[in-house]
Amino acid sequence: MQFSDILGQEYIKNHLIKSAAEGRIPHAQLFVGPEGCGALATALAYSQFILCNNTNSTNSDGNEACNIKFQNFTHPDLHFVYPTVTTDEVKTKPKSIDFVKDWRFFISNNPYGGLFDWYTLLGVQNKQGEIRVDDAQEILKSLALKAYEGGYKIMLIWMADKMNIAASNKLLKLLEEPPQKTVFILITENEEDLIQTIRSRCQVIHFPKLSEKVIANSITILKAIEQKEAQKIAHQAQGNYNKALQLLNEDKEALPFDEWFVQWVRAAFRAKGNAAVIHDLIAWSEQIASLGRETQKIFLQFCIEMFRQALLLNYQSKSLVFMEPKVAKFNLENFAPFVNNSNIQDIFKELSDAIYHIERNGNAKIILTDMSIKLTRLIHKK
Secondary structure, rough: OOOOHOOOOOOHHHHHHHHOOOOOOOOOEEEEEOOOOOOHHHHOOOOHHHHOOOOOOOOOOOOOHHHHHOOOOOOEEEEEEEOOOOOOOOOOOOOHHHHHHHHHHHHHHHOOOOOHHHHHOOOOOOOEEEEHHHHHHHHHHHOOOOOOOOOOOOEEEEOOOHHHHHHHHHHHHHHOOOOEEEEEEEEEOOHHHHHHHHOOEEEEEEEEEEOOHHHHHHHHHHHOHHHHHHHHHHHHHOOOHHHHHHHHHHHOOOOHHHHHHHHHEEEEOOOOOOOHHHHHHHHHHHHOOOHHHHHHHHHHHHHHHHHHHHHHOOOOHHHOOOOOOOOOOOHHHHHHHHOOOOOHHHHHHHHHHHHHHHHHHOOHHHHHHHHHHHHHHHHOOO
């Protein structure tokens, strides 16, 4: 991964290149940015720049053998940590090293991929990924070894906010007394979920969302589509290049979030004064509860965004609307009048609470049924 391969983020790339070239490499850095902004891709390019002694954005003038090792991310001085779960092959105490082949495949195919894509590759089902204390032990072992090429060693921790308390405390000790010529690069989408003591020991770099122009230009070249269509996709992607690729590929196996949402709000709308429809809401709750917890959380986040889009339409802010549900006889503009300032805060609260409780292993069927019944009242609130 080279800096020239990174979309946008020119200021950050120039800053990293200049500081590394001048030998000003902080021992701990925290890359913070939303999904699809290129934080992981930039960390990979930065690691290659440091380890291979490159001096420009194309990485063409450094150690050739070192640069070749980065083609498959097999450089012995580059170490990875990321959330994992138990699987049929790894039944207990999963660690990042157990899934290194899957990880290299993942970052080679789409370095802009998100956490949900990684979990889908692992087949998490009803489990939730985590970085455990066993990973922290592996970090200690890896960094205790001498650098293979005698230079820096780099530890890249993706989705660092998924570290549990035990792993966080062990990492904190390393950050306080780091081994010589060791660089930690932590990547997160949720800075506030990292413990404060770790954040305070890192140099923080915030990545903005990608501009629509950058995304549109990239996918125009990638798929040779018309500029108008590329701009439409870029607008819908909202700065997330990973989402733009998904929209571009029109994955037929993608989860039908639109259909689930419309089925839910239609049932909730009909349920007022019709107790029989409650059975439809219960059936819907059972259907969503049968999905994995990560899928449930992603879907509820999708619902929050759908309500927000409806609110924007209701208040005549059409230029800010980018979602287009593809469900027969459902028009977001017709739904918009039922989302207003009298109910939007309560709707957001119910959805956010549901995500909170599902994340903490609550009974999904009970949580979703309770939320659905409350929606029947809120959606009719004027």
